[in-house]
């Protein structure tokens with residue numbers, strides 16, 4: 001299977017490309033191409049020291065080619081490259097949110113399987129269109145919610161579904177990114193009229209509570225506090241969301257671009273759920289930021305947000321030395337990409353007449369997020385935006401197919 005990645009930004013560098021290189025090393029996939037808007041990002045990927053050390057001798061085909069003006073924009077090149085792919089290969093879409101719908105529809109129209117970063121799209125109606133276009137051609141569309149592949153999420157899911165926690169009642173979750181994010185490109189797009197802290201990162205824990213419990217969200221209210229970015233733009237940089245579920249349970253989700261830069265860890269995040277069953281209460285608590293490691297280095301390492309005192313996560317994505325060649329990526333970031341790519345391979349390996357059934361099995365299993373089984377995420381984002389723009393009023397979650 002040939003793989004074409006759309007976009008060459010942070011998530012491609014940190015998680016997607018190294019995971020694809022590892023799958024290529026194992027012989028699971030063939031050539032990797034990356035199409036990005038500007039050569040500058042492609043060069044940064046080609047020259048990245050960490051990737052070169054981990055994957056000596058491996059490379060990707062760059063579109064546009066690496067030689068030439070680094071900042072000349074090529075906004076429509078991905079359409080050309082995807083149109084020219086041989087049918088029924090894989091497009092990995094890692095573009096900014098507003099380009100998701102158009103690029104995924106183009107990949108499907110070009111007869112390609114799709115692995116999409118979250119959020120798939122920003123409206124439930126668009127997710128319905130994607131599902132329909134994929135079904136017409138028996139193509140796989142998987143959405144990369146990597147927290148699902150954290151073993152602790154899978155442990156909680158099995159135990160909750162075996163009845164060990166009873167019924168979810170009240171919960172709190174938080175994910176606060178560091179303050180320095182305000183200085184990045186966020187200040188140009190994550191502004192009050194386009195997005196907010198909940199829309200950007202709240203979806204992870206809404207998705208996870210569904211993943212663990214199987215419950216569906218029915219209403220939401222999002223209260224947002226506005227702050228100014230360094231460039232003067234205004235954003236809802238602190239948000240507090242209250243999500244009500246179809247068994248009456250209530251989840252409170254706090255999000256912000258506001259965790260102190262000097263604090264250890266790249267952010268702070270976690271989930272607590274209080275439940276009831278029979279004559280007892282039940283409780284689940286995940287610290288998703290502090291994973292038991294405390295390091296204090298002799299000096300501050302390079303990189304945004306790095307601190308001398310650190311609490312690194314061994315669980316999301318690390319390179320380990322297993323004796324070579326190079327280094328081996330480990331963690332749920334890698335496992336998530338591995339699982340999604342292998343699902344596309346499984347669909348493609350099935351006889352033409354059996355693909356509809358394989359796709360239905362993937363939807364049904366509910367481990368991989370697909371348009372059909374995770375549309376509640378788009379519904380929550382849509383209703384959450386209406387709520388925050390109206391001072392936090394409660395909004396019903398609407399199903400576009402009702």
Ligand SMILES: NC(=O)c1ccc[n+]([C@@H]2O[C@H](COP(=O)([O-])OP(=O)(O)OC[C@H]3O[C@@H](n4cnc5c(N)ncnc54)[C@H](O)[C@@H]3O)[C@@H](O)[C@H]2O)c1
Nearest residue numbers: 007008009010011036037038041075094095096097117118
């Ligand atoms: N936890 C997660 O699951 C997670 C984490 C980070 C990012 N993401 C998602 O991944 C996506 C990308 O995020 P990022 O942080 O890598 O952003 P980024 O800004 O670092 O990268 C985006 C890339 O897309 C490229 N691009 C923009 N327009 C293009 C076009 N027309 N054609 C080709 N390339 C184009 C840019 O040049 C850049 O290389 C977003 O949707 C984001 O929400 C998900």
